[in-house]
Amino acid sequence: MDYNFNFAAVWRDFDLLLVGLWLGFVLAVISIAIGCLIGLLVAFGMLSKNKAIRWTSASYVSAIRNTPILVLILFTYFALPQLGIRLGKIESFIATLSIYSGAYLTEVFRAGLVSLPTGLREAGLSIGLTEFRTKLYLTIPVMFRNVLPSLSNNFISLFKDTSLAAAIAVPELTFYARKINVESFRVIETWMVVSMLYVAACYIIAAVLRQVETRLAIPR
Amino acid sequence: MSSPILEIQNLHKRFGKFEVLKGINLTMQQGDVISLIGSSGSGKTTLLRCVNFLEDYEVGLVAVAGEQIGYVEKNGKRTRLSEKKIARQRAMTGMAFQHFNLFPHMTAIRNVMLGLIKTRGMSKDEARSVAEKWLERVGMLDRRDHFPGQLSGGQQQRVAIARAIAMNPQLMLFDEVTSALDPELVNEVLEVILDLAKDGMTMLLVTHEMQFAHDVSNKVIFMHDGKIGEEGPPKQLFKKPKSDRLATFLKNSKF
Numbered sequence: 001m002d003y004n005f006n007f008a009a010v011w012r013d014f015d016l017l018l019v020g021l022w023l024g025f026v027l028a029v030i031s032i033a034i035g036c037l038i039g040l041l042v043a044f045g046m047l048s049k050n051k052a053i054r055w056t057s058a059s060y061v062s063a064i065r066n067t068p069i070l071v072l073i074l075f076t077y078f079a080l081p082q083l084g085i086r087l088g089k090i091e092s093f094i095a096t097l098s099i100y101s102g103a104y105l106t107e108v109f110r111a112g113l114v115s116l117p118t119g120l121r122e123a124g125l126s127i128g129l130t131e132f133r134t135k136l137y138l139t140i141p142v143m144f145r146n147v148l149p150s151l152s153n154n155f156i157s158l159f160k161d162t163s164l165a166a167a168i169a170v171p172e173l174t175f176y177a178r179k180i181n182v183e184s185f186r187v188i189e190t191w192m193v194v195s196m197l198y199v200a201a202c203y204i205i206a207a208v209l210r211q212v213e214t215r216l217a218i219p220r
Numbered sequence: 221m222s223s224p225i226l227e228i229q230n231l232h233k234r235f236g237k238f239e240v241l242k243g244i245n246l247t248m249q250q251g252d253v254i255s256l257i258g259s260s261g262s263g264k265t266t267l268l269r270c271v272n273f274l275e276d277y278e279v280g281l282v283a284v285a286g287e288q289i290g291y292v293e294k295n296g297k298r299t300r301l302s303e304k305k306i307a308r309q310r311a312m313t314g315m316a317f318q319h320f321n322l323f324p325h326m327t328a329i330r331n332v333m334l335g336l337i338k339t340r341g342m343s344k345d346e347a348r349s350v351a352e353k354w355l356e357r358v359g360m361l362d363r364r365d366h367f368p369g370q371l372s373g374g375q376q377q378r379v380a381i382a383r384a385i386a387m388n389p390q391l392m393l394f395d396e397v398t399s400a401l402d403p404e405l406v407n408e409v410l411e412v413i414l415d416l417a418k419d420g421m422t423m424l425l426v427t428h429e430m431q432f433a434h435d436v437s438n439k440v441i442f443m444h445d446g447k448i449g450e451e452g453p454p455k456q457l458f459k460k461p462k463s464d465r466l467a468t469f470l471k472n473s474k475f
């Protein structure tokens with residue numbers, strides 16, 4: 001095989017690739033933040049005494065988890081406008097990714113909540129905190145710290161999933177890669193560089209998150 | 221005469237079909253120290269938990285400082301109080317648990333300060349100085365910035381007691397606070413409780429430490445099968461048990 005590598009076209013637009021990478025990161029951060037709120041709410045819904053709330057919560061989780069994310073992205077962007085809900089590309093993608101991560105985080109938070117010792121809540125109640133404040137100051141913070149490692153994993157998955165935004169022309173890394181690819185025909189070079197950018201970014205994110213995990217971990 | 225600190229009348233509690241408390245009557249005056257003894261499953265913990273409404277109850281009355289806990293009676297009908305009111309009532313009593321139940325993500329002093337700030341409405345500075353005072357009292361001031369996971373069981377329990385007592389409750393509830401401790405750590409916790417008793421704190425405590433129950437209380441209650449089997453001053457109860465059941469229980473407890 002004698003293929004002549006030529007990265008010139010890729011390097012010329014390397015700044016575009018970095019801009020795209022950054023956008024993907026920002027999209028992932030915003031989506032996981034909203035996803036955490038959704039996940040927390042629905043996790044409490046799953047543990048509610050009210051059967052209708054439990055059922056609604058469980059339905060949301062299984063509906064989302066059993067739909068491919070690409071289908072969700074396309075549905076939100078192309079089908080919702082037909083129903084009168086018009087969102088921009090980026091807003092539409094953030095909405096999809098938030099709802100998607102919300103379903104996965106629901107499971108993470110639900111498991112985190114049920115594994116807490118009951119004594120934590122009771123100790124809070126016994127000093128006169130209301131149920132709400134007990135959740136706010138005790139159960140949620142402790143659960144959150146306990147599930148940080150799975151939260152990190154979820155974030156990295158989510159970051160990689162931002163590449164699917166290219167399907168609706170959100171200008172993130174994969175989108176620009178396709179553009180360079182089409183304009184330069186440097187297929188191997190483009191996708192090699194892009195893959196390495198994703199790997200490097202994930203590696204750095206994982207390292208930073210590990211630091212965060214150690215700093216937030218409950219001291220023992 | 222002022223109302224008793226704790227008044228329990230004909231208290232019944234069931235878990236599903238299973239009746240755990242079968243008509244308990246108990247009155248505590250200011251400064252009383254009452255020990256609950258009895259074999260496992262006799263309902264001691266449940267009785268304590270009804271007092272601060274961690275368990276609700278179907279029949280009877282629990283009143284702290286003259287105020288019925290958890291319910292309001294109107295025209296012979298009982299309605300559960302609002303969550304806010306129940307929370308306020310819970311703060312009238314302090315509770316120390318068998319497994320300490322400290323807040324694992326907060327330092328010792330933060331554990332004590334939380335209720336002072338959120339329930340008692342103190343400023344941070346005020347709360348800190350009250351917390352320091354009580355941590356000092358239980359001999360834990362030098363560990364104020366340690367997290368529960370960095371403390372021994374005995375130390376955790378002393379912080380937990382400080383957390384409860386700093387709230388200035390009318391009544392302290394202790395549920396087997398030394399049962400989860402290694403034997404060599406039991407005394408440091410019992411000494412703290414003894415110290416509080418000498419100070420006039422009203423206390424209702426469940427314990428398996430018979431010598432301690434004998435020394436600290438002015439009344440001992442032997443629970444059996446959800447009822448009060450026998451009660452009286454410690455000397456009488458420990459030295460001259462009336463029932464065979466209590467005699468057997470005491471023999472098995474190596475008193």
Ligand SMILES: Nc1ncnc2c1ncn2[C@@H]1O[C@H](COP(=O)(O)OP(=O)(O)O)[C@@H](O)[C@H]1O
Pocket residue numbers: 235240258259260261262263264265266267
């Ligand atoms: N939440 C609960 N649900 C069902 N049964 C319970 C519950 N808590 C306690 N019990 C039962 O009530 C009885 C009394 O328990 P408890 O008050 O803990 O006894 P003790 O503290 O004297 O050992 C036991 O038989 C126990 O199994």
Ligand SMILES: [Mg+2]
Pocket residue numbers: 264265266396
């Ligand atoms: Mg018990």
